[in-house]
Amino acid sequence: MDIILIKYGELALKGDNRAFFENKLVKNIKEALKGYDGIKVEKTHGRIYVECDGNVNEVIDKLKKVFGIVGMTVAKKVDLDLDAIYNAAIELMRSYSGKSFKVETRRPNKSFPYESMEISRMIGGKILQNVEDVYVDVHNPDIVLNIEIREKAYLYSGITDGIGGMPLGTNGRAVVLLSGGIDSPVAAWMMMKRGVEIEAVYFHSPPYTQERAKDKVIDLCKKLSEYGQDIYLHVVNFTDFQLAIYDKCPPKMTTIIMRRMMMRIAENIANKYGAKALITGESLGQVASQTIESLYCTNAVTHMPVFRPLIGMDKSEIVEISQKIGTYDISIRPYEDCCTIFVPKHPIIKPDLEEVIEGEKNIDYEKFIDSLAIDQIKIKQDS
Amino acid sequence: MEVYLDNSATTKVRKEVIDKMVDVMENEYGNPSSVHLKGYKAEKILLESRRNVAKLLGCETDEIIFTSGGTESNNFAIRGIAYSMKRLGNHIVTSKIEHPSVLNVMKQLEEEGYDITYLDVDNRGNIDLDELEGAINDKTILISIMAVNNEIGTIEPIEDIAKLKEKAKNAYFHVDGIQAVGKIELDVKSQKIDLLSLSGHKMHGPKGIGAIYIKRGVKIKPILYGGGQEGNLRSGTENMPGIAGLGDACRLIKENIHEYESKLIHLKKRLYDGIKSEISDVHLNGPDIDSGAPQILNVSFLGVRGEVLLHALEEKGIYVSTGSACSSHKNTESHVLKAIGLSHEYIEGAIRFSFSIFNTDEEIDYTIDALKDKVNFLRKYKRR
Incomplete structure (x- = not known):
């Protein structure tokens, strides 16, 4: 024995x-x-x-x-x-x-x-x-x-x-914004390690992003679920919303405004399913939307705590964890940035909150958020 | 409506072929090498299939060897000749627009000390015969050129290449015929081809089966060793369902090849005319509309990302392919489109339509409408 x-x-x-x-x-x-x-x-x-x-x-x-x-x-x-x-x-x-x-x-x-x-x-x-x-x-x-x-x-x-941390489920629930890249699954995992159960949201923009990109996110959820929970993945059909942002907002602000919309949607989902926080894979200064000014603007739309466990980490450190937890090989499948079309050539790096609010005033985002088509996929831990 | 216009990637298997294969799996499942009646019956089917393939190419039955597909046929032809002719020379001529199953073998042979010449092509995708003539030398043992390019449909001048080959003392001529067989008429005897590769699934046969024509007397070394099947050139128990399916696919094409060819040309022109008259800023890539392969049409839609257009068409049930996988990964840009001198913008917007005899005029018209719609819509959302 x-x-x-x-x-x-x-x-x-x-x-x-x-x-x-x-x-x-x-x-x-x-x-x-x-x-x-x-x-x-x-x-x-x-x-x-x-x-x-x-x-x-x-x-x-x-x-x-x-x-x-x-x-x-x-x-x-x-x-x-x-x-x-x-x-x-x-x-x-x-x-x-x-x-x-x-x-x-x-x-x-x-x-x-x-x-x-x-x-x-x-x-x-x-x-x-x-x-x-x-x-x-x-x-x-x-x-x-x-x-x-x-x-x-x-x-x-x-x-x-052992892996350390706190038993999963002892620290509440949070919604993670999962992109399919390297960072966000690592962020999710780090919060799971602190006992937080996660609920995931993914923004899908066909035909700009393809089915295989969605499958990638499903596979990432599957990998994360191995750490002890079934995961609900909310797939938000985001195309019309993105096109509206393109049509109605200043080009250099489209990314920051898109991020704000994503946070609003994620918070909505969190409220609906009893989650008390959001999780993102942001790492300070990594890209234009992750400067301190940009984070200030995205943070301003939510009332929930936003957990950013990677905020002080270097890319190489994040990569190391993703390799250790098994998400890296999934994240590097080449289907990620197929909506580069919406990334402005010259994004604003230090947005001003007032200007951003002004920049998004032509979008009736509450109406958009209410009418979003969201698919819910349950990913079982031993499937 | 579902419109499948990606027939150069693979084709739908014909019903007749499926029935034939099912019969082989269900009833005639013997091993052709077995001595008993069950084996004998299988051997008959093997022979009949070989005959059907040979007829389509215009060669003798014993000049056909079955393989696992186009990739194996190309590997076998090139490696097999390179190794058997080693003592006579180490120089091979090919082109820059060959399929990866040729180019990557060449790369490997380069590492093994072979000297490879990669011929340039012009903006239509044709090799330059003078350049070929200049490249041939005493050490040349193989010239390997595709009959039809898989991305843009260029038909290379096979007869002229065969003539130039005579200038080399010891060279063989291999033709990658994977996109050509069953689409344009080939006759390996009159065209003086020494080796030719073909694949089952590009002509309404099954996947996992192909063949190679090897002219009698050509000295070639096997790449697979074992039980000595296929005249000791390709060991391994015969893939009988595949072989039976391929044989039938060849027979059905041979019976109707002229009719098929004109139908494909008709579909191609119908789509091209529609695109030209309905959509602005389009560009035909590769050969002129009247001179390319009947089943391939490659068009760039400027200001649109091919991949996004592909997925937009997919929403309408239309399936095509692109010239580059994703604009953020530049290394996936097509080597063929680069070789014919297309700029990044043209490559990014390139779509390959490839037809089969099962496509209809209605499907083409539906596709034109969808293209008009989607291209106009996507052009509104350019990166800025």
């Missing part, structure tokens, strides 16, 4: 809310592992244990996507029987890649008839006999094999890093 001991550091600080966070984490772990037979998740004394029968590597991979887990230790749990302990030790050692090792034994259960040092020595001897290409080094070993003799014997070595 394999046991995975879950460490979840930060949650311990949460005082009265602790039980809520822990219970949510347990629930999320169960959800992540629901496809496997023979899984038991238990919470005792500030520790969460996952018992599993085989598949331990697959289970660990799943747990690596559960927010709130800081580290995992895989232990084998066997009967208090020397042969069983030997076999488990040999099996574990064969699964590790290091060469030098030592065995460390603790024996809280004094009814076991051998002393710690003795046990270590006996197990070490068996490993040397049965595992090829390993040797003992008590000072600087690659592997420390820990043995704990309790009501059963537990064997484990090392800690696998």
